[in-house]
Structures are given as structure tokens and as C-alpha cells.
Amino acid sequence: MQFHLDGFRPGDPAVAEPAAGAPPREMPAEVPAEVDVLVVGCGPAGLVLAAQLAAFAGIRTAIIDEKPGPLRVGQADGIACRTVEMFNAFGFAERVLRESYWVNETSFWKPDDADRARISRSGRIQDTEDGLSEFPHVILNQARVHDFLLERMRDAPTRLAPHYARRLDGLDVAGAGQGASHPVTATLRRLDPGHEGEVETVRARFAVGCDGARSGVRRALGLALRGDSANQAWGVMDVLAVTDFPDIRLKATVHSAREGSVLVIPREGGYLVRLYIELDKLGENERVAGRNIGVEQLIAAARRILHPYALEVREVAWWSVYEIGQRLSDRFDDLAGDEGDDGVDARVPRVFIAGDACHTHSPKAGQGMNVSMQDSFNLGWKLASVLLGRARPALLRSYSAERRAVARELIEFDRAFARMFSARPRDPDDPDDAGVDPAGFQDYFVRQGRFTAGTATRYQPSLVTGADTHQQLAHGFPVGMRFHSAPVIRLADARPMQLGHVVLADGRWRLFAFAAAGDDAFAGVRGLCDALFAGPDAPLRRHARPGEDADALIDLRAVLQRPHRAVSLSDAPAALLPRKGRLGLIDYEKLFCADPRDDLFDARGIDRARGCMVLVRPDQYVAHVLPLDAVEALSAFLGGVLLPAD
């Protein structure tokens, strides 16, 4: 954490100085008439977007929700490793790790070979493969995730708070040339006591629908979710129960011979557990709502499936019954009729949808909340960059392209996983049985581990993702995938830390220079530092505004091969000890050395002879891998996304 740059300030460093014009801690009752971004919906996608936008003093955001106040009990609860990485960028990963259940292992239960009316454990695996992420896979009530994001918004310079009890009644986007600066007009209806029915009109530069599967924003864009309707019913319940099932505190998949399946997800706090229970097959036109399933039926089904173990439910904290359906929207923005990101179409999207508004799937793979938050994390920095005049508006076209591809993969995965999960286990004594082989299910589960951890996402080459021409310089930082953190030692204070943890959700790009071998500890890096700043067209000068810190938009860091005690800070290029802020203080946190106990040059396959540059997007994805001397290529790439400073 860095603070005190512009002078010592007492108090909690997590609470930013309020921006000029920021509202006081209590939001005024009325939604502002004009904003930069209107976010519709206070779910995970909406709150991640709002938390990201709130960090920028120059951006006015409003976020609304139909509900009267913050969520108190959750729906989703799975938090993938990749999501914890993102939470770390927002500054609250520690709190999530402290409070959550950690998914360390998964166990598999199937009909016992000797007595198929009983279940027995068939396997037990580590949940997340070693080294996949520096963070574990955890489980935490969605409501608490909301709390942390709301806290980030509240402590941000803009002191952003939601306007609850607002229903979106209409959304209109002006045609080209009309209402140029704020082309989106939203009509909101107040639902709060004393104001019921009052109408507010908000004009916005951009609007984002994070308003769930029945999204009003999506409807206003004329888009529909397409895909399977569901034909299987599942129940879910969060319970406090007493049981002799020995894996009640492990994530466990339980396939009974004839009674269906249960997925056991232990919850935070040591006592609560979530059970996903397969109900029986639904007919084509038979819907859950028509079947009057109650929690008693869920409990009874769970007890039959877990036989011979007892399950005594003492309290039900929350429950629901739902149908599985995998559905996807054609586009995630308002640029109808075009899927490309080729820059040929000069139109700029003005309205976006994210999360359940554009893709729905079953909850059992624990992906919904995670993918939704990654949607808006992808969008947030792009909107901010364009609004702040730092990036070309065409950047906004990459959101739909990038995230729709992820959602499509998710839906394919979910379809296969749900089918696998719902299938009857094969009877080993019946060679003709068409059921699923339990060992096969476990294998599938292991293979898909990276996908469910959220670390498999790979964005295709585009305006914001380079080609992998130089991938061999750093195998472990695949272009288009999230920057995979690794341990380093910070040079100035000898602190062991994670390199990836310098990538904060602050809208900045990071340029990591990995030193080449040579007599000079800074081999390759020294020349790069010069070239990056040499002349007005050098990439780190061209995009820098007068008076701002050298790292305000692109944050240069270097990682050296030598052990930290073998490097002298006095030898460092000035660009790596930049002077910043009102007082011209030196920032000592740009220089790192490999940690000899776990050398990241080895761990990430970095070419020791040549070194390399790795450019990382504000959402933590690798934008480019380049040779240390490829400043022109870097310049060309950055020039394609970013605007020169005016």
C-alpha cells in the first residue's frame, strides 16, 4: 500500500480524500439528472463496475436498484481464485480470505459397490492445482461480497452510494448527432415509501444493464437471451444441520443410485452448509413454479440421497428452486448487427449489458457471480479510459467481443457439467448401463479445474490484446490471459511479495521489464528506460499529460534476475525511481528481484538471455509480450488504444 505521497495525512489510508464535488457520506435522495455512467442493478456485476468507476475523481456515476436496500442474504457463494485476484486489486482480498470457507479438497461419493442403496466415497482430490493462483478458491455469501464492494465505493474519492428503490421504466439512446454528449436517457420510477411512483429522468453518456436475467436494459436494446430452456429442476438450501456424513465440511459431489445427486458446499463460519439437490426430471412444458416444491421436499430428497447418513436440518437460512437453462445474448452492447472488433465500424456503443443480463447458466459450477464480475471488471476500465479522454472510443467495442466469447465457453462448459452431474451413475455390474462412470466424472472435474478457477480465460488478439509473436520470451505469461502472479523481493525494502499485487484496480496499465542476463543487473532494462522516455513520441511521454506523475497512465516496473542483496539501488535508472506528487518524492516500489527460493524467471519461463517486456491491461490481462528493445512495436500497440496527451 502506498500513501502519504502528497504529504502526511492521518487516518485510514483505505479512505480516499473526497474529490471536489463528491457527495457527503450520505447520498442525496435524488438521482442526479446528468451522469457519465448510469449503472442499472446492484448485483455483483453492477457493484464491481461502480466500485471501479468510483475510483476516478473525474467520473460521475449513478447506480440504481429496484430493491429497497443492500442484499442481506445471498444467492451465489462461490468465489473462484481469479475473482480473489480481482478482489485483491480492489483491496479487500484479505477480508474475504479471513471470513470465507476455503475449498481445499473435493470429495466424490457414488453408490457403494457392495450395496448400491448406500453411498460410499470414491475419491478425494485437491480442489485447485498447485500454483494455479496465489489465492484459494473460497465460498462466501454474495451479500458480504456486496458489502465489501459498497465499502470500496463509499471510501473512494467520489463517495459513491447506490440509489435504491428505483425501477428502470425506459431507456432511450439518441441517434447519431442527437444529444451528443449524453445520448442515453433513462426514466426511473421511485418505489420508496413517500415517493412511490415519482419519476426521475437521468441523462448519461453511457448506461450499463447489470439488472439480471430479466434485464430491462436488455429488453430496451431489443436483445434476447437465446438457448436451452431448462428441463431439469434443482433445489438449493443453506441450512444449519446435524449429520454424520463425514464430508459435510468438504465440497462433495454425491451421486446416489436412484435418488439423484447432491452437491455439498460448506459455507463460511464453520456451521452453515449449502446443498444443491437434484429434483426429478421435468417434462418439456413442466415448470418448477407449477410444481409447488417446498423446502421440506428438498430436505427429504437430500436425506434419501445421503443414505445411510442422517441429516437433521435445524434451521433453513435460505432456499430456492430453479431450473437449469443455458442462455446467451447475441451482443453485450447496443451495436446491433456487428460482432467484430476490427475498428472498421466507427460507431461507439452507448449501452452495455453484463452478468446475468447477457448469460445465464446453472449455479453448480460456481461460475455465475464470478463471470459476471469479470464482465464488468473488463468494462469498467475501458469506460473510465474513454471518459477521461485517455483511450480511443473504439476500445469500448472490445467489451462485447471479449466477454461474449467467455460467456459462450462458460455455457458450453456448464451444459456438459450439468449433464454430467445430473446423469445417473453407471452400475458396474451392468456393462450395458448408459450412466456416467464415476471415475470419468472425477476426471472431468479435475480437467476443468482451471476453467472453474476462472484462470482459463484467453482474450483473442484485438485492439487491446497483441499477437503472441514473442510468446517464447515468457511462456508463463500467455498473451490474452490474466497476468499470473509470482513471488519477488522488492529491492528497496527487501520485502517478499507477489509481483501481481502491484496491479491494482486503478485504471492504469503496467509495463513489466524483465532484465536480460549481463554484467549489468539492469541489462536491457537501462536501454528500455531511456527509449521509453526519449523524445515527445516515446511511448511513455506521448500519452503523459503535463504535470501528472510519470506512472499515472502506464506504470513501469522492472524485475531483475540477481538476488536483491547483489543489486545496488544507486545503480538504478532514474525512470525506476521516479519523483512524484506535490512534493517530488521518490517512489521506491518500482524495482523487484527474483526470489531465489522460487525464481519467477524459471516459474514463468522468461528468457534469461534476452529478458522481455510484459504489458498488462488495467484488468490484469496480459496485453503483449515483447523483446526489451521493441519500443517501436510497443509504441504502435499503445497508440492503437491510447490517445496522445493533448
Place this chain on the structure above:
Amino acid sequence: MQFHLDGFRPGDPAVAEPAAGAPPREMPAEVPAEVDVLVVGCGPAGLVLAAQLAAFAGIRTAIIDEKPGPLRVGQADGIACRTVEMFNAFGFAERVLRESYWVNETSFWKPDDADRARISRSGRIQDTEDGLSEFPHVILNQARVHDFLLERMRDAPTRLAPHYARRLDGLDVAGAGQGASHPVTATLRRLDPGHEGEVETVRARFAVGCDGARSGVRRALGLALRGDSANQAWGVMDVLAVTDFPDIRLKATVHSAREGSVLVIPREGGYLVRLYIELDKLGENERVAGRNIGVEQLIAAARRILHPYALEVREVAWWSVYEIGQRLSDRFDDLAGDEGDDGVDARVPRVFIAGDACHTHSPKAGQGMNVSMQDSFNLGWKLASVLLGRARPALLRSYSAERRAVARELIEFDRAFARMFSARPRDPDDPDDAGVDPAGFQDYFVRQGRFTAGTATRYQPSLVTGADTHQQLAHGFPVGMRFHSAPVIRLADARPMQLGHVVLADGRWRLFAFAAAGDDAFAGVRGLCDALFAGPDAPLRRHARPGEDADALIDLRAVLQRPHRAVSLSDAPAALLPRKGRLGLIDYEKLFCADPRDDLFDARGIDRARGCMVLVRPDQYVAHVLPLDAVEALSAFLGGVLLPAD
């Protein structure tokens, strides 16, 4: 973290349900007329005590301070490993680690051999030896430590908040037989605008003076600080500066040849640094106050000492000048004329002093705040146990005995360290030079590392600390020293964690049973579980009140030698899967297995053949090490401290 035991409750689990009669979030303006404990002083000692007492719904505490509100800029800033362990017991270690500077290495600078007018680096060492604690040594503004403790108080069931702007005007303890229930009477004078001069009278069962070196409570007890007056002046300043001194982000001791010494302590946030600067020798009757030293002189001295490096101070956040003096009070309570803890004297102390009120020393070893907080951590659970009727009142006599011995050690250490630090470095070209050998200083520093980390404290045998008769069963858990955490795997959920982190600041004792070798994974533990609960006089029955959870006062945990996948939860003795709370839920967090990657049976020298019991006090100190079958000895020991349940 455990929660939801008595039913699901939404919201932040760190905020306890308010106790009946707990004040609302804003404390009423008046100090209550009658309390169980009156804490005088909102420094680190007072706040740790208040945070500890606030955790008990049945205890009424008031804490007052002369200042008009919370501290905003700090004085102390060093946080020893042992203190972070204590913070972890209070639940905010993560937040301290996130925000603080980590002291990873210390560097040593001395006059350059070639040119003694310049300084050069003579050595560089790891600050804390490997394995000393699972936590690092960190630096953080005292004001932030206060903030975290105030937050713990506010979120506790009793919703405790300080009453600021109160000066202690008088303190009186009634003689034996008089005012029996609340023998302490304190007279407070309000200093807050609109109430200046108003007098409040508070009657208390106990009062604790955490009111600093000029303690009014100490004065009321007729005790004095005895010891050296100071004859050396030091200056301290927190500055934002620009320098080319390469170790400005390392803890560094700098001894110049003729200009004195500087201690460099980098501070949190990446930019701030604290410099302790030796001023020149004072004459016997010459005092700092009489010398008109200003911050400009401190800066000038630092510049001379750091030559040839430049130091440009851009902002001074805080500064002070002080004299070194090591002084100690004869007793830390009101039982004049008796140092013993032998139980012969049946009197119960009613007034205590803690922190600077009973010991003062120089700040450079970074011990003041740490030792003060450990004082009141030692006292807090004892007061709570006696007030709640769980422990014999004689327990309170151990506070002065235990903590005065620690303070005496600290003062001896500080005297030697300060002398060493202030001495002129020896000139290698002058064999008769009486100065200090720089290598000797560095050696001394290394040897004292455990002391400064706060992990060297060892309480002598007493009512609450057993004899080390069976120490050979667990060499690494020395009786009387803090329970040294080690990694384990929690059986029920396969979670890798630190065993010591189950010892929370909740006033409970922990009994760890380390399994013996044998065919049964629970060898030795199974028999112990039976014996601990067998019959009304068995130790875990005798002290248990009807209706309370089995672990309410003594929390039994077991650690097995086998890897966790080789142990079945179904084989566990019922005492290790206790049913708790309103709903009779099973607590799954009592059972651990050695982590094969770092086996604690090896790391802590536990006798694998015999296993052992380790009893840990509520303040994390090892009270006893006993064979697994020594239930009678355990019973006798516990019976000496705890009262049978009535």
C-alpha cells in the same frame, strides 16, 4: 472464523450481537456511576485492556482519557512479531499487515575505513530469524493501532467506546470491608466544551491506570518510577524527504565518526520515514526542555550524520525531542509491601497500573508500545475471569509479579542497547580507542532479536504457570513462554492453517492434545477425552456451568500425527466433535493433523511415542506441558486457578 452457531445471521460477522443493556453505537455522554472496571487512559495499554474486556457481555467497563478524541498522529510505531500474534487473537492482524511497513532487513552503517568523515554500509542482516513467528515485524503509526482496537471495542457485544475529555482528579480505594462490591472511587473532571469543570464520580470493582509516565493512578497509589534520570537527548521526526541514501527504505543504524548516530525506520505507505537522531551529551542537570531544540536542528544533525548522502526534508509530519531514562515502579498494583505470588497473602489487588505508568525506557528498541500492550493483555483475561466468577481472585496477584519481571528485563536490555547505540564507533586505526566495535554492535543486535521480537518473555512458575517437569514431551512449547504456532491441516475441511490461530482473545483456555504413536490415529487422545469428562470432578466437567458449551471455558483441541487423508472423522471421540449452541450443532474445528510439508511434531519437538497435553492460557502463554494420562495433575493445576462451577 466461526459464526452462525445459534442460527444464521446476515451481516458482518466481525460485529457481535449487542449484549442486553449494551449502549447504542454512540456512547451516552455521561460516564456510568458504577462499573466493573475503570480504565484510565486511551493509549495502547488502555485500549488493549478495553478491547479485551469489551468481549464479555457480563462486564461493564468504562475507559476515559484527558484528550478530546482519538489519537490522530502517532508516537510509537514499532510492532513486534509477538504483538502481531496478539493482534491476530483480536482479529485484525491482516489489516495491520496490509497497511504497515514490513521490517525485513536491518542494515548497519559506520564510518568508512578509508575516509571516516563519510559513512559506508558495514553489514546487512535479516531482521527476524526464520521461524521465530509466523508474522513479520512491522511498523505502523500508533494512531492506526488505536483505530483497530477502537473498532474491536465498538463491534464487541458491549459496544464499548471511550469517554474522552475526562481528567482523573482523585482515586480512592476503600479499606477491607468497606464498599465491598465497588471499593474503588474515582473522581473525574470533564474538560469538554460546555461541560468544563463538571465532576463525575465513578465507583468500580477495579481500576487500571494506563495513563502514561505521569500516571495519576500511580500517584494515587503512592508509587513512584525509580531509576536513571536521562543524560542523553534524542530527537525523533517523521518526515517526507528526498535522499540518495540507498537504505532509506530499510531499517538502518547509522553511526558516524563524530556527528552521532541516526536510526532510520521506514514507515508505512512507501514515502514516510522516521529518523531517531542522537543529539549531543547532556550535562547532569541540563534538560531537553531548557535547550530549545527545534526540528531544524534535528534535520541539520541528520544531514551531518548521513554525509555524504543528501537529505532534503519536504514535510515534517511529527517530531519530538526527549531524554532517555529507564525507570520502573516497585509494584504494578496496590498491594504495597509484597512482591510474592505465593497465595499466602489473601488480599486482592483493586488497582493496577500498566504500560508507561509503570515502566519507561527509550523508544529505539521499539519496545514501549509492545510491552505496554502485553501488560494489559496479561491483565485483561485475569480481570475478566475473576469478574465472571470463573477464577480465584488470587489470580490477580500474578499480574504485578509477571509483568514487573518483564519490565525489569526490558529496562536492562534498553539500558545496554541505548548505551551501545549512543557510543562512538571505534576507530580501527587506534587500538586504544574505547569506542564500540561496529561488528560487536551488529552481533549484539542479532543476539537480541528474540527479545525485541517480544517472543523471549518467560513467566516463572506460579498459580498460572506450571513447572517444566514434563518439558521434554514438547521442547518447542516451553512452559511460561508464548505458544509458538506451527502449521497444521484441519481435519474436517483439509484446510492448511496455523494451530496458534485458534487461540483468540476470548478469555478461554486451550488444551491441545497431541496424539501418541499407535494403531489408533487418536492414540492417547481417546483415553484423555474420556478422562477429561468422566464424572463431576473431571477437570472439564468441574469448571463447566450447566447449559454452557463444553468449550466455553476450556477449549479442547487435538492434533494427530497422521496425514489428514489417513484419518476418518467418523472415528473421532465425541468430545472432539462437540455439540454446541442453541441448535446443538457440531463444531468441526477441534481436530487437526500434522502438515507433512512442515510436521509440527518435529518442529516443536513433541515426543512422538508418548504425545502430550499442552495447556495454553487465554493470553497465549503455555501454562503447562503434561503427559496425556496426567489428568489428575491437570485437574490439580486448573483447580488452583479456576473455581468449580456453582
